[in-house]
Amino acid sequence: VGKNHPRVNPYVVSRVRALESLLLEKGLLAPDAVDRFVQQYERDTGPMLGARAVARAWTDARYKRLLLDDARTALGEFGLDYAMLVVVENTPAVHNLVVCTLCSCYPWPVLGVPPTWYKMPPYRSRAVSEPRRLLSELGLEVAEERAIRVWDSSAEMRYMVLPQRPAGTDGFDENALLPLITRDALIGVAEPAAATSAR
Amino acid sequence: MHGVFNIDEFRHAIERMVPSTYLGVTYYEKWLDGITRLLTEKGVVTADELERRQAFFRDHPDAPARDAVAGTPPAPPPVDPNWLSFIRESKAPPRFAEGDAVVTRRRHPHGHTRLPRYARGKRGVIARFHGVQVFPDSHAHGFGEHPQPLYSVRFDAVELWGESAEPNATVHIDLWESYLEPAQGATRG
Numbered sequence: 034v035g036k037n038h039p040r041v042n043p044y045v046v047s048r049v050r051a052l053e054s055l056l057l058e059k060g061l062l063a064p065d066a067v068d069r070f071v072q073q074y075e076r077d078t079g080p081m082l083g084a085r086a087v088a089r090a091w092t093d094a095r096y097k098r099l100l101l102d103d104a105r106t107a108l109g110e111f112g113l114d115y116a117m118l119v120v121v122e123n124t125p126a127v128h129n130l131v132v133c134t135l136c137s138c139y140p141w142p143v144l145g146v147p148p149t150w151y152k153m154p155p156y157r158s159r160a161v162s163e164p165r166r167l168l169s170e171l172g173l174e175v176a177e178e179r180a181i182r183v184w185d186s187s188a189e190m191r192y193m194v195l196p197q198r199p200a201g202t203d204g205f206d207e208n209a210l211l212p213l214i215t216r217d218a219l220i221g222v223a224e225p226a227a228a229t230s231a232r
Numbered sequence: 233m234h235g236v237f238n239i240d241e242f243r244h245a246i247e248r249m250v251p252s253t254y255l256g257v258t259y260y261e262k263w264l265d266g267i268t269r270l271l272t273e274k275g276v277v278t279a280d281e282l283e284r285r286q287a288f289f290r291d292h293p294d295a296p297a298r299d300a301v302a303g304t305p306p307a308p309p310p311v312d313p314n315w316l317s318f319i320r321e322s323k324a325p326p327r328f329a330e331g332d333a334v335v336t337r338r339r340h341p342h343g344h345t346r347l348p349r350y351a352r353g354k355r356g357v358i359a360r361f362h363g364v365q366v367f368p369d370s371h372a373h374g375f376g377e378h379p380q381p382l383y384s385v386r387f388d389a390v391e392l393w394g395e396s397a398e399p400n401a402t403v404h405i406d407l408w409e410s411y412l413e414p415a416q417g418a419t420r421g
Contacts, residue, residue, distance in 0.1 A: 042261075043290070043293065045261060045264060046289070046293065047286045047287075047289035047290045047293065048264060048268070048282075048286050048289075049264060050286075050289040050295070050296075050297050050300075051282055051285035051286040051288070051289050051300075052264075052267065052268065052271070052277070052282065052285075053297035054285060054289075054297040054298065054299070054300040054301050055277050055281065055282065055285055056277075057297060057298060057301050057305055058300075058301045058302060058303075058305050059276065059277075059305065059306075060305045060306030060307060060308050060309075061235075061236060061276070061308060061309075062308060063308045064298065066308075067297075116317065116319065117316075117318070119360075119384075134348055134350070135243070135346060135348060136243050136246065136247075137259060147259075149258075149259070152258075152259035154255060161350065161392070161403050162350075162392075162393055162396070163396075163398055164398065164401055165398045165401065166398065177399055177400055178400070179400070180400050180401065180402065181398070181400065181401040181402070182401075182402050182403075182404060183401065183402070183403040183404065184403075184404045185348065185403055185404065185405045185406070186406065187346045187347075187348060187405050187406045187407070188318075188346055188362070188365065188368075188382055188406035188407075188408070189316075189318045189365060189366075190362055190382070190384070190406050
């Protein structure tokens with residue numbers, strides 16, 4: 034931790050390491066558990082699984098229906114068993130936005146490590162009280178005619194947005210679409226990247 | 233942490249931070265505070281041994297955690313593969329159906345709850361049934377799982393925020409059945 038993040042408070046570093054060593058000593062933590070956890074979410078998961086599911090949904094109507102109706106089965110096609118996910122669809126009439134006001138819950142298995150702003154009080158409070166203004170400040174203008182649906186992950190269910198497929202991507206296959214699907218688009222604070230950015 | 237505390241106790245531990253501290257620290261510092269609070273409350277780790285161990289790592293900032301481990305640790309208990317599974321079987325039918333109008337209860341418990349303060353005493357509509365799930369208000373306090381039906385409830389922004397509400401917005405909140413009452417004079421719609 035300390036080497037990769039030199040600005041981390043030294044009190045926190047020594048405290049974390051002290052706890053880790055005490056839990057190792059008491060047999061409550063496997064020796065490689067911390068490294069495995071970090072690797073799983075930083076390298077192996079990333080926002081990749083969620084993006085891959087969206088890319089498939091954009092190219093396969095059957096898969097899209099499955100992802101919206103039964104995300105667990107749909108994600109099973111990528112080797113993930115995630116019972117608690119609900120995927121919500123953006124349309125020309127509806128924009129979806131995901132937040133957790135209570136404790137910043139986040140769908141780690143499909144989106145990887147959460148961004149810092151997602152966990153900060155301003156996002157958590159304003160996403161429910163003034164979502165349109167918040168999105169505008171984040172650079173996403175949502176017209177008033179387009180409804181905003183905010184999903185407050187107040188229980189153990191987790192939410193991911195299925196964004197609209199960008200224009201100009203006709204003929205793109207899953208792999209060509211993948212780089213357009215950003216983490217922020219899957220949270221609902223951005224649209225997918227424009228088609229030109231993939232070329 | 234498996235066998236030591238459950239995820240609802242963990243969330244409640246974080247909620248028990250001093251509010252001014254809570255607002256001033258990072259997310260993972262909140263985790264650290266909550267984990268430390270629970271481990272010391274439950275006697276798994278004493279404040280004294282934590283202080284001594286921390287002094288070691290203050291003096292040896294580049295030492296890996298295992299360097300301070302005395303002797304050969306016992307093998308950790310196996311991880312329960314269902315530790316993040318909260319859905320429980322139930323034969324009892326849910327009280328509400330999709331489209332039912334409901335009103336959230338107005339109560340302000342001292343302990344843990346998943347009924348956000350901004351949604352108490354508000355009228356909404358059942359949007360989806362999520363199955364029967366562990367009830368955190370009980371589970372966080374060591375009173376058992378007491379699973380009950382969980383619903384996605386849709387609230388109009390005007391109901392939640394009144395005159396300050398933005399137009400054309402709704403908020404969906406996942407709420408347990410005991411937070412909800414049928415809305416007076418409501419018809420299914």
